[in-house]
Amino acid sequence: MLALTTLSLVLISLVRTVVGNIGNFKNVSYINPILPGWNSDPSCVFVAELDNTFFCTTSSFLAYPGAPVYSSKDLINWKLASNAISRPEQLPSLMTSNNIQGGGIFASTLRYHKSTFYLITTYIENPLPPTFYILTSEDATNDSAWSMPFAIETPYIIDPDIFFDDDGTVIVAYAGHPIKAQIIDMKTGNATETFDMWNGTGNGFTEGPHIYKKDGYYYLLIAEGGTELGHSGAIARSKSLRGPYESSPYNPLVSNRRTDEYFQSVGHADLFQDASGNWWGCALAVRSGPKLYNQTIFPMGRETTLFPVTWPKDGWPIASQIRGIMSGPLPLPNRNVSGEGLFAGEADVVDFVPGSSIPKHFDFWRTPAKPNSFTVSPPNKPNTLRLTASRANLTGDANFNATDGLTLVMRRQAHTLFNFTVDVELLGAEAQEGDEVGITSFLDQYQHVDLGVVYLSKNNKKTSPYLRYRATAFGKTNFTGIVPKTKLLALPADWSDDLVRLGISAINGTHFVFVAAPAARPLSSIVVGIANTTLISGPGNASGE
Template sequence: MKTTKQILLVASAVIGALANYSENNATYFNPTLPGWHSDPSCTRVKDTFYCVTSTFIAFPGLPVYASKDLTNWKLISHAWNRESQLPGLSYNTSEQQQGMYAATIRYHDGVFHLICEYLGTPGGIVGVVFKSTDPFDDAAWSDPIRFKTGKIDPDLFWDDDGKAYVATQGILLQEINLKTGDLSQPPVSIWNGTGGVWPEGPHIYKKDGYYYLMIAEGGTAQDHSITIARSRKIYGPYEPYENNPILTNKHTNRFFQTVGHGDLFQDEAGNWWGMCLATRSGPDFKIYPMGREAVLFPATWNKGEWPVLQTVEGKMSGWPSLPAVSRDVAGDGPFNTDPDVYDFKGGPIPKNLIHWRVPREGAFSIKNGLEVVPSRNNLTGIPFGDIELSGQRGLAFIGRRQTHTLFTYSVDLTFDPKSVGQEAGVTVFLTQVNHIDLGVVLLESNSTIKTAKSKGQLALRFRVESKNVPIPVPATNIVPIPSHWKSPIRLQISTRNNITYDLSAMPASNEAAAIKVGTASAQLVSGGNGTFVGSLVGAYATCNGAGKGLDCPEGGKAVFGRWRYTGKGQQVAQGVIVAEEGRS
C-alpha cells in the first residue's frame, strides 16, 4: 500500500504532466461535483449551466449548482428550503433513504422547473414541481405543485406544441398540467429498457425529428448503465440502439464504478456534454465514503445519429475545449470544493451546511457562535421506535458533504454540560446507523464519594455505529479531559490516506497538546445502510435520551466556533491522489 507521501509524489508527477495539455482546456478531473451528489440533472441558460442532485431526507434539499465552465460549481440555492413547502412530510419519514429522489431541472418560457418525487410518506409517493424565475434565491423557489404517482425519477419534457410530459420509472409517460398537477390517464408504457433491472431515470430529448429516450438500468451498483432508444412519435414505439449500453463501467477494473443515471446538455458552442453518477470504489467496491458523486463526460451527437458518450475516468482529456475557466457566478453560496472558513459571528447559516431531516425550529442559531440546542435522540436514535427518540423530529446535527479524499475538518466547542449524558461533538455521518463520532460528554464520576458539587466526569468519547458492513466496529474509547485544558476544545477529523479517519481533540489554544482519541476505517461509512447517500462531516449535540417529550434537561447547549474544512487531495485513480490545487 502506498503511503500518503508516495501518493502525493505520484500526484505531483500527474500535475506536472498536465503542463503538456495546457492548450487543451478539455483536460479535467472527475468527479466534477465531488462528495455526495447522486442522480445529477443539468440544463443550460445562456452562458450558465445549472445542475441539481438527489438529497433524500437531508434538508435543505435539492441543491442547485451553477457554473460557467463545467468544472467550478457554485451552490446557489436549494429548491426545498423551508418546512412550509411540504409541511409534515419530513417528520413522518422514518427510513434513512426516503425523501427526495432523483430530480430533473429544466428551463421553459423564462421559468426554471424542478420536478421530483418524495418517498416515505404514509400516503405514498408525492410528486412535486418547484418553480423559480431566480434560482440564485432560496425564497424564489415556489411552494410545489403536487401530482400523484406511484413511480420515481420524473423527467419533464415540453414538445413543440407546448404540451408538457412526465416520464417516470418503468418507463411510463403521461402528459402533465403544470398549473394543477393533473396527469393524463392511464400512464403509457413506452419502453422497458434492454433487460437490465430497474429501468429508471428517464430523460427525453427531441433532435433531428426523433424523440430520444435515455434511461438508467441495471440497478444502482456495479451493473449500472445508461441505455437509449428513439422514436418518431413521443408515445413510441421506441427502437433501442443496437450498441447499448452507451455508457457504463460494469465488468471493468476502472476506479470509477456504478456509472449511470445521466443527463445530456449543450454548451454555447454546440458541444454536447453529460453528467451522471459514479462511485470512486474500484472494482473491489469496499471503500467509498463519499458515495455516489457527479461526473462530467463529453459527448458527440451528430445529426440523425445516436449519441456517443466518452468513458468516465478520473482524468478526462482529448475532446473539444471546455468553456473558458470562470468563477464569475452570481449567488452567495460557496463553490463546492472551496474550504469552509466559518466563525459564526453573524448572518445566516452557510448554504452548504445541511441537516438530517428538517430540524426543530430554533435548534440552530448564530449569535456569538453556532448555538445548537441538544436533541433527546442521539445520532443513532431508535429507528422505527419511539418517535420522540427516533430522529424523525430532527437530529441536533449540522454538517457538510465530505468533498475530498484527503481533508481536515475541525471546530471549536464551548460546552458546559449540567447533567450526566449531555454530549456535543463531531461526526462522520452516513446515516443514523452508520456514523463515527467524537464527543465531549459528561459521564458518571468514578469517585465513590460524591458531593453536591459533583456532577460527573467530563470526557472525550469515541464511538462508532455501523450496520451492514463486513468489518468489525471499533471499540468505544473514553479519555478523561485533562484538568488543565481550558475551553474551547478543538475537535478534529482528518484523513491521512484514502481509507482511514483520525479523530482528535486538543485545547483550541494549544494544537500541540492534541490527543488522538480514535481511528476508524472509511469502510464503516461506505454503503452499509446508506447505499444511496454519502458521508457528511459536522457537529451535533444530544442528551442521549434524558428528558421528556422532545426536550432535554436544562443545560447542555453547545456553541461551535471556528468551523474549518480544508480539502487537500482527490483520488482520481487507483493509487493516485491529486493535490486539490492541481485538479482544475
C-alpha cells in the same frame, strides 16, 4: 437524560484544478468529479438566455435544505446557486418523518422552458406511496424564488422526467419496466394519458428516464442495471413519442461495468449542450474500483461526473467513458456566477461572525424542528454557534420523535483526503449526566462515527468530562469484526480551562482518524480512534450516497 449536541463541519484540504491548455478548446483537460462528495442523480440544463449558464441539481434525500441547484459558466467551477426546498412549509412532513432513513427528495430533473425553471422530483415519506412534485422559479440563484411544490398525479414509482413537446404538451416519464410516460395537465396536475415507452436493453432496473428531441427523433435516455457495479446508461429513439423505440447500436451510452476502473456505478445520466453546440453528459459515479466497492469502502458516496458527447446530425450519440482525468471542448474558465453558496469542493473556515447565518452549504438531517437550537453569535458569545442539546442523540431511541428536534448541523465531505476541526467550549458546572457535544462522520442515523466530550458521573461523584469515541452501524450486514469498540478517556485536567479542538482527518482512502487537543495547544493532540470508512459508506441506506 441523554443529550447530544453535535457540530459536524468538514474543512477541505484539497481544491480541484483544471489542467491543460485552456486556450485550446478541443484539448482542455479537467478532473472528475465536477460536483465532489455526495451529489447523486444529477440533472443539468444549459440556459443561453441567462448569460450562457449551466445549472445542475442532485438528490438530497432527508438533508435540509433540499434539492440543491448549482450553477457554472465553464462546467468545472460549480457554485451552490440555491436550494429549491428551503422553507419548512414547502414540505412539512420533511420535519416530522421519524426513523425513516431512506426517504426524502429522490432523483430530480431540472429543465428550463419559456423563462422558467422546472424542477420535478420524487418525495418519499413514510408511509408510501411516493409523490411527484414540480417546483418552479424564474431565478434559480435565489432560494426564496422557488415556488411551493405542485403535486401531480403520481404512480407508485420514482425518477420523474419533464419534457415540453413542440405542441405545448407536457410529458412526465418515470421508472418502470417498461419506462412509462404520462401527459400532464399543468393546471390540475392530472394525467390525461399514460403509455409505455421502452423496455431497455435487457440489463434490468429501467429507471431515470430523460426525453430529448433532435433531428426529428425522440430520444429516451435511461439508467439500467441498478445503482451498484452493473449501473449504466442506455439510449433509444423513435419518430413517435409513443414508440416503438430503437436501441442504439452503441449501448451502453455510458458505463464502467465489468471493468477495473477507479470510477464505478456509473449511470443515471443526463445530456445537454453548451453555447457552441457541443454535447455533454453528467452521470453519477463512485470512486473506489470494484474491489473497494465490494467491501463497501466508498465514503464519498455517489458523485457527479462530466463526460463529452459527440452527436452528429441524424446519428447516435457516443460518449467518452468516465475517467478521473478527461478532456473536452470546455468553455473558457469563468467563476463569475451568481448564487448564495460556496463553490463545490472549496475549503472554508467558518467563524459565525455576528449578523451572519448558517452557511447555505451546511445541511440538517430533516427540517430543523427547533430552529432556535442553532444560534449564531448569541449575546456575549460573538463568533460562535450555540447549539441547544436535543433530548435524543444522533441515533435516537424507541421514543424518538423528529419533532423533538435533532441538534445536528453538517458540512458535506468533498474530498477523499481532508482535515476538519471544530473548537468546542466545555459545559462546565451546569453539565448534567449524559450531556455531550462533539463531531460526527455521518451517513444517517443508523450509520455514523462520533467523537464527543460527554459528562458522566462515577461512584456517585459529580459529573466529569470524558472524551468518547463510538460507532453506530445498524442495518449493515458485513460489519463482523469491523465496528470498533467504544472508547472512554478522561479529559486531561489541564484541558478543562480551554476550548477543546476535535478533529477528523483522512489518513488514506479507507480510514479516518479522530483526534482531540486543547485548541490553544494543537500539537498536544491525542488520537482517540481510527475508523474504517466502510462504517459510513453504503449500501446500508441510500441517504448518504
